Amino acid sequence: MLDSLFKPKAVALIGASTKELSIGNVIIKNLQRYNFQGPIYPINPKAPDIRGIKAYPTIFDVPGDIDVAHIVIPPPMVPQAVEDCGKKGVKNVIINTAGFKEMGIEGEALQNDFVARGKNYGVRIFGPNCQGIINSDPQYNAYCDFTFTYPKPGYISIVAQSGGVGAVIMQNLFDLDVGMRMYASNGNACDISIPEIIQYWGNDDETRVILLYVESLDDPKYFMDVAYEVASKKPILAMNAGRTEVGAKAATSHTGGLAGGKATDLIFKKTGILAFSDAQEMCQAAVAFASQPIPKGNRVGMITNTGGPAIIATDELVEGGCEMPPLSDKAIVKLTETMFESASINNPIDVVATAGAPQFRSAVDVMMDEEQIDSVYINFVTPPFVDCEAVAHEFAEVSNQKRKPIVCNYMTDKAQWTGTTKILKDGGIPCYDFPGTAAKALISLCRYNALRSKEKGVVKQFNDCNKREVENIIGNAKTSGRKILSALEVYSILDAYKIPSAGWKIASDSQSAVDAAEEIGYPVVIKADSSEIIHKSDVGAVAVNLKNKDEVFAKADEMMNKFSVKDLNFFVQKFHPGGRELIIGAKAETNLGHLIMFGMGGIYVEILKDVSFELAPVTDVEAEEMLSSIKMTKLLKGYRGEKGIYREAVIEIVERLSQLVTENPSLKELDLNPLLAFEDRIIVVDARISI
Ligand code: ADP
Ligand code: MG
Helix, strand or coil: CCHHHHCCCCEEEECCCCCCCCHHHHHHHHHHHCCCCCCEEEECCCCCEECCEECECCHHHCCCCCCEEEECCCHHHHHHHHHHHHHHCCCEEEECCCCCHHHCHHHHHHHHHHHHHHHHHCCEEECCCCCEEEECCCCCCEEECCCCCCCCECCEEEEECCHHHHHHHHHHHHHCCCCECEEEECCCCCCCCHHHHHHHHHCCCCCCEEEEEECCCCCHHHHHHHHHHHHCCCCEEEEECCCCHHHHHHHHHHHCCCCCHHHHHHHHHHHCCEEECCHHHHHHHHHHHHHCCCCCCCEEEEEECCHHHHHHHHHHHHHCCCECCCCCHHHHHHHHHHCCCCCECCCCEECCCCCCHHHHHHHHHHHHHCCCCCEEEEEEECCCCCCHHHHHHHHHHHHHCCCCCEEEEEECCCCCCHHHHHHHHHCCCCEECCHHHHHHHHHHHHHHHHHHHCCCCCCCCCCCCCHHHHHHHHHHHHHCCCCECCHHHHHHHHHHCCCCECCEEEECCHHHHHHHHHHHCCCEEEEEECCCCCCHHHHCCEEEEECCHHHHHHHHHHHHHHCCCCCCEEEEEECCCCCEEEEEEEEEECCCEEEEEEEECCHHHHHHCCEEEEECCCCHHHHHHHHHCCCCHHHHCCECCECCCCHHHHHHHHHHHHHHHHHCCCCCEEEEEEEEECCCCEEECCEEEEC
16 A cells, blocks of 8 residues: 555655755755645754754654655665665655665665665655655645646656656646646655555546556566556557667666667567557557547447548548448438538538538537547637537537547637637547647547457467476586587477477588488488577578488588587478478577567578467467467468468467476577478478577
């Protein structure tokens, strides 16, 4: 329960300052300006008062109980301050001061010190290196933060690891004239964590939408548990930075956590959190989420009183995966009665510029009644010759019925059409300045519906896998201090989990390579296998399509001369010409499990990076989705006479690989590249595993 943090009855500030331009002064100013409903206790050993409020030399001199104490003094003094707060019985401290874990070893030691003291006294710690919290509830008006936006009460709560991004999001909502419920930016998050905050807001009825910004998740498993639970109650919209490799590095050095990267987006998807890559788009979507119902499908009905913006919006909506189905005969009959003669009765309905309240109302009612329409997009320019307030009243009335979501591209001069603007706002109609922006917000609502209503599928459990054998192989490699497994070990692991590979044999010299080839049957492939050779074909360590013993002997001999490595062996394989090259891989993520990757293999991985990811354990539905979400997916199904590949077998390999890494967590990275895919079989011809 974070009630005492977000609903403080009294706030103290250790390090309060008379200097206007200091955090120790600004926090007091913010509390005053936001009309904090409880007493404020500035702590300062010298000043008798700060900003007109009586100050106290120490926290022990404060007469009343304290729910929240800010600490803004230099790092070395922070552990003692936390201890003092403990003795005083302060419930929470917000440590705004920076210079702890994010700064290296010394800072981390200080942080560990005050975390321990906090635990000892049962003081919850928010931060350090953070902004703080805001609660706009008029009962509290708690502005325990040093930022500058003073939001009106509302239904959107924001939690951001970075105060900078949090402030941008809060200010953007403010600019959109949309209220906010609560705010939290907890920086290093040494005690009170983002999942804990999300869980708290999950139970806060006034929070209808949660906005989240993260750079790294310290405890992804805990986050996932909370996200599953809260996302089933209310929409969580999230943005994760550090997607690119360069970005990921920047994130690590920024808050000293782990790099978010791909894993975080997969966690969002798996737990039903709607992901955004653009903060502004997320804010604009939040406005719609806060007042509109979630559509039941992606079919949009459009109403417009101007041509061009409707065309732009249609493009955007269709590109974003929405449909704009034609209207039913019944609807057309109805609209023929109510619309002006020059109106275009279709989807979009162009009510024309002279349309007033009766025409707009009829159009909106028809869209609400249409069974094949899930949401309504309104393009509304305010003609000076129309009673726009009357029109807005109709929109507001229909919106209040909450039957289907409405978004509005509202084109006007807000300084002149103040009445109309206010009616739309009070009616809870999300209004946007551009057709594309309104369309994107509606697309987000549709995306959310698709995400939440998606079938999850089941994780298939294969009972024919030999886990013991894999454990033995890994155990042996560990004992001998090896991190990269040999070809023999790799293929034995694949065999143990019934992942089909090309028939193979290991040979130690040219003659035994020939013997192996004779047994396998021509044509064959031989590969030089050594711990020192990583990318075999780059160095001429792969010879394909060898048709007889002479060719095998000659190639093996050539490789023996070329590679003067101690542990050289030959890996002899059946040659399988003509398949499509695929890649399936896995990568362990700290404190999370494995990511599974699927994509076009061979050179395509490097050039096109046409791959998709999922988090293990992968369900059957997710495995299928991995195949259908790459760009070249059509190619897999067969195209213009070319045969498709054996899809079910690929899906099963993805599922078996997912089981393999889930049951054997010490497998670190694994590449099956390529798998050769044919119409009737899938065969792994190259694989690498590190532990
Ligand atoms: P590396 O990735 O280390 O260079 P591979 O074993 O993947 O070596 O071989 C390189 C390429 O040779 C593969 O991408 C594939 O095109 C081809 N190849 C390898 N083994 C076979 C095989 N058994 N049948 C057909 N083609 C093969
Ligand atoms: Mg390869």
